[in-house]
Amino acid sequence: xxxxKKIAKPSKEALLSRFAKIVGEKNAIxxxxxxxxxxxxxxxxxxxxxxxxxxxxxxxxxxxILALADKTKTAIVPQGGNTGLVGGxxxxxxNAIIVSTARMNKIREVDxxxxxxxxxxxxxxxxxxxxAAKAGQLFPLSLGAEGSCTIGGNLSTNAGGxxxxxxxxxxDLVLGIEVVLAGGRxxxxxxxxxxxxTGYDLRHLFMGAEGTLGIITAxxxxxxxxxxxxxxxxxxxxxxxxxxxxxxxxxxxxxSSLTSFELMPRIALEFDLRHLPGARDPLASPCSWYVLAExxxxxxxxxxxxxxxxxxxxxxxxxxxxxxIADSVDQRNALWKLRTGMSDVQKxxxxxxxxxxxxxVSSVPAFVKEATAKVEQMIPGARVVAFGHLxxxxxxxxxxxxxxxxxxxxxxxxxxxxxxVHAIVAKYEGxxxxxxxxxxxxxxxxxxxxxxxALSVMHAIKKTLDPNGILNPGKVLRGRKS
Numbered sequence: 001x002x003x004x005k006k007i008a009k010p011s012k013e014a015l016l017s018r019f020a021k022i023v024g025e026k027n028a029i030x031x032x033x034x035x036x037x038x039x040x041x042x043x044x045x046x047x048x049x050x051x052x053x054x055x056x057x058x059x060x061x062x063x064x065i066l067a068l069a070d071k072t073k074t075a076i077v078p079q080g081g082n083t084g085l086v087g088g089x090x091x092x093x094x095n096a097i098i099v100s101t102a103r104m105n106k107i108r109e110v111d112x113x114x115x116x117x118x119x120x121x122x123x124x125x126x127x128x129x130x131x132a133a134k135a136g137q138l139f140p141l142s143l144g145a146e147g148s149c150t151i152g153g154n155l156s157t158n159a160g161g162x163x164x165x166x167x168x169x170x171x172d173l174v175l176g177i178e179v180v181l182a183g184g185r186x187x188x189x190x191x192x193x194x195x196x197x198t199g200y201d202l203r204h205l206f207m208g209a210e211g212t213l214g215i216i217t218a219x220x221x222x223x224x225x226x227x228x229x230x231x232x233x234x235x236x237x238x239x240x241x242x243x244x245x246x247x248x249x250x251x252x253x254x255x256s257s258l259t260s261f262e263l264m265p266r267i268a269l270e271f272d273l274r275h276l277p278g279a280r281d282p283l284a285s286p287c288s289w290y291v292l293a294e295x296x297x298x299x300x301x302x303x304x305x306x307x308x309x310x311x312x313x314x315x316x317x318x319x320x321x322x323x324x325i326a327d328s329v330d331q332r333n334a335l336w337k338l339r340t341g342m343s344d345v346q347k348x349x350x351x352x353x354x355x356x357x358x359x360x361v362s363s364v365p366a367f368v369k370e371a372t373a374k375v376e377q378m379i380p381g382a383r384v385v386a387f388g389h390l391x392x393x394x395x396x397x398x399x400x401x402x403x404x405x406x407x408x409x410x411x412x413x414x415x416x417x418x419x420x421v422h423a424i425v426a427k428y429e430g431x432x433x434x435x436x437x438x439x440x441x442x443x444x445x446x447x448x449x450x451x452x453x454a455l456s457v458m459h460a461i462k463k464t465l466d467p468n469g470i471l472n473p474g475k476v477l478r479g480r481k482s
Contacts, residue, residue, distance in 0.1 A: 010072075015072060016051060022061055027056070035053050038050070041084070047090075050098050051096060063185070070183045070468055073470060075096035079100050085439075085441075086436050089439075104217060106119070110131055110137070115222060116222060116223060117132055126146045136226055137223040143159060155170050156206070156216060157210060158170050158207050166260075171204060174220065174221060174222070176203060177216055180215045181213075181465060191220065212466065212471050213462065233311060233323050233324065233326070234292055235323040236290055238288055243390055258293070260389075263289065264291075267384075271385070274348070280334070282338070292335060342385070351408075353398065355422070357394070359393050359395075360430070371386075374420050375399055378420060379413060382401070384398075386398070395434075418445070432449050439475055
């Protein structure tokens with residue numbers, strides 16, 4: 001009986017050349033210096049390594065990349081705008097390949113009568129917003145990184161943002177998606193149907209999966225009528241309890257016209273005033289807490305009257321201490337700049353231990369009180385900067401180091417503080433990740449927080465769709481390291 005000849009594995013260079021040939025050499029980055037921007041997470045929590053960055057031009061090239069990767073068991077890490085905050089977009093295997101969607105940036109169609117827009121995954125969120133506006137429509141997903149994050153990344157992390165209150169998370173804004181699976185097959189689901197009851201709703205498998213089940217290459221997004229009037233108010237309140245009561249009052253008065261209701265502490269505004277160029281205190285006197293509320297309407301006078309009536313009622317009920325309403329687009333933008341700048345202005349204040357959590361809306365005040373007491377007990381002088389989307393129960397519960405503290409020693413307490421805060425989240429039946437995803441940062445926390453049966457189902461789905469474990473390995477679920 002003749003012995004079978006062993007087939008020699010291609011050398012690493014030969015294999016990389018095969019990958020490069022798919023996209024063309026000019027779209028295959030191998031030089032360490034050129035790869036550096038793709039390997040660093042914006043907060044510098046992670047610095048990765050990889051063999052190559054590929055920039056495909058279309059879905060078919062992505063399919064060819066994944067077919068070859070699956071055959072050769074090459075780790076693939078999808079990356080959009082590299083704005084993720086949990087390390088999901090960073091590879092840690094010197095043989096891994098980053099698939100950047102930067103060149104897949106076409107807006108394929110804006111169908112205003114159908115209230116839809118079909119875009120490729122590399123489209124920058126702000127460009128999608130502007131394309132919708134040009135057609136007289138609104139794409140309501142809005143977040144601080146909208147000038148650089150991409151639709152593919154938004155969907156892969158099920159991004160939230162400031163208008164979830166009225167329009168929902170990213171997954172709620174999608175009618176259809178196109179996905180390339182691990183073996184290179186293309187799941188073509190770019191349909192505009194609002195009703196489709198033909199079996200499993202597969203699109204939701206991939207939104208929030210962070211590229212571990214497939215690479216999203218395009219999507220059909222929902223559009224909405226653009227508001228003819230917007231009223232924006234910066235409101236001083238005495239406490240989260242007062243803010244919650246004001247939220248319920250706003251719902252009763254404005255209903256679905258209430259599109260944003262952001263909660264912020266005084267300390268966050270003080271950080272703005274110290275570090276955000278051009279920042280000004282909107283009110284004459286300091287308040288303990290603030291709300292940034294926004295109402296969309298169809299008539300400028302009626303919309304402003306509604307906001308004024310809400311504020312007057314809030315003052316009468318002792319919920320509102322002081323308030324100002326934006327009189328122009330510039331004033332509105334200035335108010336929102338204070339809110340969206342609250343993440344960046346923490347950096348000059350030293351170390352910051354961060355949490356992206358959610359609890360039932362009614363539990364937000366109790367959670368803030370209990371978590372703050374615990375953190376201050378653990379680290380005397382710690383400065384809690386808890387801000388976010390009160391209307392969704394989603395807070396960015398961040399802890400800045402005490403003044404004059406050693407940053408390294410403070411940051412060494414990250415895990416202990418996480419454990420304490422997340423234990424309180426669990427007490428209120430909340431979530432350890434509200435809108436940023438799991439990635440690597442929260443992978444091990446997920447194993448503790450998730451229902452065991454749910455976790456086993458997630459592992460089964462991963463094994464079925466990615467049997468060789470090539471897609472963003474080591475992210476979300478424990479497995480092969482990336």
